[in-house]
Amino acid sequence: MSDLPLIQADRAAPPLAAAATPTGGRRRRVRLLSRTDRVVVALMVAVPLLLVVGLVWLPAGATVLLSGTDWDGIGPVSDIEWVGGRNYADVVQNYPPFVPAVQNNLLWLAALFAVATPFGMFLAVLLDKELRGTRFYQTALYLPVVLSLALIGFVWQLLYSRDQGLLNAVLGTGVDWYGDPDVNIWAVLVAAGWRHVGYIMLLYLAGLKGVDPSLREAAAVDGASEGRTFFKVIFPVLRPINIIVLVVTVIESLRAFDLVWVINKGRNGLELLSALVTQNVVGEASRIGFGSALATIMLVVSLLFITVYLATVLREGRR
Template sequence: MSDLPLVQADRAVPPPAPDTRPSGRRRRLRLLSRADRVVITLMVLVPLVLVVGLVWLPAAATVLLSGTDWDGIGPLGGIDWVGLRNYHDVVSIYPPFAPAVRHNVLWLAALFVVASPFGMFLAVLLDKELRGGRFYQTALYLPVVLSLALIGFIWQLIYSRDQGLLNAVLGGNTDWYGDPKVNIWAVLVAASWRHVGYIMLLYLAGLKSVDPTLREAAAVDGSSEVSTFFRVIFPVLRPVNVIVLVVTVIEALRAFDLVWVVNKGRNGLELLSALVTQNVVGEASRIGFGSALATVMLLVSLLFISVYLFTVMREDER
């Protein structure tokens, strides 16, 4: 028999020593030089400061000023706190508010019902690798690069009462920008012209990422192109659809340049953004009242932005 002591089977096995090695991310950070760490810190800190200073702080100041009565000129110590009175006045005794809300809703409906589907239709056509497709993509996307103010001047050449192209073709004498019965529709055509190219690009990028085997399987089952798109492709584009919805809502809310170029948002072209500008930097500066209008726009925008972020984060989790 061996003189070595026998190891008892029931002896407790000591637990493994904890792994004190740094994680992969910490190891990578330790490998960075001091200069690299400074650069990374600046790359994170500078955009953060800009966003907080140029977006969130002004937004918070706008919400606070919406409860005050201030003309923007007097001393800050003389600001009168009025609570929710500005919101009450906006809804009850401010005549341009109701037309502005209707026009913003109409703007949203025109972009969502007409411009967005047309942009999606163009994306489907260009996804078929047509001859000259790059040229068509560039031509259709070009209005997106232009500012809305410049687009307003371009369409002014078309809508001009005396020398405009449209009246010359139709043989009429309609004041497309001056008549309050038609000017909102004229401006919507110009805005939709720009919006179509943006939506086309979003859907075209989404279509390029669709798995080709989905179309092949649908073709094997005898599905037509229209049926394949709406039953197979369109559901796959759900993230793009959400983005298009949010972009369309934001575009409808921030519509400003076109109507301001035409007649500063008056005479049938009242919009919430134009009312904010009229009250904040207009002839009768009312910072508190204009801030209340801006806060209403901010709340509506945050609602749709929250829906978008919730959808994106849920897709990432999946």
């Protein structure tokens, strides 16, 4: 009877070799993927890859190739004439709308970056304080982002209309805000900035929610004000968000199209590079090669900022 507990203890104890691996940890079983799992994973990778290649990279490559040709897009492929860099020279030297379009795109970038972006960041800081009605304000401020720029143009037409617009009724004037080439670009920028603010607010709000609260507590212990805490402690932590906002703002200023096209097809003071591309590719005088040269210029500028963004993300990942 006295040996029974020892026998039970020996039976209950697992063998040492079975309980531990040569490294001292528990043995882990590696489960190989079944054939069905491998097929599912392959499809999940292949389908998006084919869509991106077929809908993005192949058209982009074709655009670059067509930028060195002279073709109206209607005749047979045998009519395509290779002209090299002549289209790019014509864009810069012999195309009057090009310079105003570049200036308007730069003005668009400056307005979004210097006005709309800081205002969106300011709203994000306020909403991060969990004030009463925060959910309602978030929804109301983000609502314009859901709308297309074309629809936003119609909405702001209710304010800018020369005869029945709210703005002229309040000011007692008869300004044609969309038709006057001296003021229409500024009117359009207000409408575009209204939409951009909500997007930037959401990005910064997501970044602020991920900031470690101990950083604010340490700054408060040191006696730093809220403004100093934000610019000296919180803002540097938001560096990845700042890079994303910069790239998004640049791309947004380059691909701006819907609003000016709805108003007057990008003419009469509202020239933009994207509108010029559309006018030459699908306009009345179709010039595929010339329009492709304009599109290639936009592509190169976009890729520069995207490359900077990806390099920053990879650098942060290594850290």
